[in-house]
Amino acid sequence: GAGVSQSPSNKVTEKGKDVELRCDPISGHTALYWYRQSLGQGLEFLIYFQGNSAPDKSGLPSDRFSAERTGGSVSTLTIQRTQQEDSAVYLCASSPYRTGYEQYFGPGTRLTVT
Amino acid sequence: DQQVKQNSPSLSVQEGRISILNCDYTNSMFDYFLWYKKYPAEGPTFLISISSIKDKNEDGRFTVFLNKSAKHLSLHIVPSQPGDSAVYFCAASAHYGGSQGNLIFGKGTKLSVKP
Numbered sequence: 001g002a003g004v005s006q007s008p009s010n011k012v013t014e015k016g017k018d019v020e021l022r023c024d025p026i027s028g029h030t031a032l033y034w035y036r037q038s039l040g041q042g043l044e045f046l047i048y049f050q051g052n053s054a055p056d057k058s059g060l061p062s063d064r065f066s067a068e069r070t071g072g073s074v075s076t077l078t079i080q081r082t083q084q085e086d087s088a089v090y091l092c093a094s095s096p097y098r099t100g101y102e103q104y105f106g107p108g109t110r111l112t113v114t
Numbered sequence: 115d116q117q118v119k120q121n122s123p124s125l126s127v128q129e130g131r132i133s134i135l136n137c138d139y140t141n142s143m144f145d146y147f148l149w150y151k152k153y154p155a156e157g158p159t160f161l162i163s164i165s166s167i168k169d170k171n172e173d174g175r176f177t178v179f180l181n182k183s184a185k186h187l188s189l190h191i192v193p194s195q196p197g198d199s200a201v202y203f204c205a206a207s208a209h210y211g212g213s214q215g216n217l218i219f220g221k222g223t224k225l226s227v228k229p
């Protein structure tokens with residue numbers, strides 16, 4: 001079946017512009033996660049959605065970052081007024097399990113802020 | 115403060131030999147551990163997991179060992195194949211004691227298997 005898809009695969013933007021990254025999770029998966037991976041670093045948790053519950057936003061690095069999940073499916077991560085330190089690969093994952101168990105990742109969006 | 119540490123950024127192994135990837139953790143509340151494999155330009159793919167009630171889990175060429183007293187786990191790949199060349203991430207989570215239970219990832223170890 002179809003895996004997690006993300007778009008765009010690559011995004012180059014100028015400092016100060018806003019960007020939107022999209023994630024289509026695996027159908028039926030109730031949990032959705034956003035991570036980012038900066039160069040040479042591990043996966044940094046950003047935000048977690050589980051069903052209709054309020055999202056866990058504890059990993060968002062600043063108020064320039066926000067995310068929503070419409071209809072319990074597609075999710076959009078928005079970064080406002082991008083900075084060069086926002087350059088990273090942004091990964092989305094979904095899971096049929098409650099948090100802390102196996103997650104299935106998309107290919108990621110490589111964001112470059114110039 | 116890293117809760118999950120992979121102290122070897124890279125490892126090179128000859129094809130057919132054993133690859134041993136190590137991971138240490140600091141949070142004694144962690145009760146579930148996973149290994150992911152990542153190829154360039156792809157997302158991580160789940161490889162194998164182990165619950166803290168076990169000390170070993172095996173799946174084909176892949177075996178994960180957990181030493182709770184040492185807060186250490188390792189992934190053994192036998193025999194190693196060139197297609198195993200990738201970055202391997204260790205991850206851990208805690209489901210009790212009020213924890214959120216999110217996966218905490220290490221920084222990864224890049225494995226190169228030479229023909």
